[in-house]
Amino acid sequence: MKLQLALDLVNIPEGIALVKEVESYIDIVEIGTPIVINEGLHAVKAMKEAFPNLQVLADLKIMDAGGYEIMKAAEAGADLITVLGATNDSTIKGAVAEAKKQNKQVLVDMINVPNLEQRAREVDSLGVDYICVHTGYDLQAEGQSPFEDLQTIKAAVKNAKTAVAGGIKLETLPEVIKAQPDLVIVGGGITGQADKAKVAAEMQRLVQQG
Numbered sequence: 001m002k003l004q005l006a007l008d009l010v011n012i013p014e015g016i017a018l019v020k021e022v023e024s025y026i027d028i029v030e031i032g033t034p035i036v037i038n039e040g041l042h043a044v045k046a047m048k049e050a051f052p053n054l055q056v057l058a059d060l061k062i063m064d065a066g067g068y069e070i071m072k073a074a075e076a077g078a079d080l081i082t083v084l085g086a087t088n089d090s091t092i093k094g095a096v097a098e099a100k101k102q103n104k105q106v107l108v109d110m111i112n113v114p115n116l117e118q119r120a121r122e123v124d125s126l127g128v129d130y131i132c133v134h135t136g137y138d139l140q141a142e143g144q145s146p147f148e149d150l151q152t153i154k155a156a157v158k159n160a161k162t163a164v165a166g167g168i169k170l171e172t173l174p175e176v177i178k179a180q181p182d183l184v185i186v187g188g189g190i191t192g193q194a195d196k197a198k199v200a201a202e203m204q205r206l207v208q209q210g
């Protein structure tokens with residue numbers, strides 16, 4: 001099981017400073033969608049250059065032009081790139097084909113997919129690397145969490161690895177780990193804490209003991 005730190009509400013220098021604090025406790029650093037919107041793929045390039053030993057995920061949430069957008073993220077140095085499960089199969093197939101060519105990985109974000117079980121099975125047959133359940137900020141604010149959805153995809157997905165994101169905190173991490181995802185994605189649960197290194201270290205301990 002791996003731990004991914006999601007950076008969303010920071011600029012490039014703030015993001016690099018933050019990762020320096022927790023570098024040894026995480027496996028993957030995510031350049032979140034708001035950073036890509038604010039700073040472009042330069043943020044991915046800057047993070048990869050600053051931390052060549054970490055994997056960098058570009059949270060592009062690709063909805064169209066799968067092959068092209070994967071190619072651009074790969075050029076910037078991303079190791080993993082996100083595509084939306086809500087898009088059509090052609091976009092996902094194009095993304096997977098380009099990612100394989102570039103030796104990169106595709107994580108499909110199932111945010112707001114209504115027929116989760118059925119779509120997870122379909123996406124699983126397209127050769128993607130990860131299928132991720134995700135409760136976004138707006139639904140987190142309404143009290144929702146991704147924990148039940150994780151059980152759903154754990155039962156449905158046979159080929160891809162599974163991932164979970166959306167409001168995970170140190171207190172809720174043990175419940176998440178019980179469902180045995182391959183990847184746990186944490187943003188505010190680390191970035192919003194006063195002692196980020198302490199929380200990240202404890203999260204790494206829990207994730208590694210599985």
Ligand SMILES: O=C(CO)[C@H](O)[C@H](O)COP(=O)(O)O
Pocket residue numbers: 006007008030032033059134135136137165166167168185186187188189
């Ligand atoms: O992709 C995202 C928002 O769309 C976030 O990166 C993801 O939800 C993790 O952040 P948090 O743990 O703060 O919810």
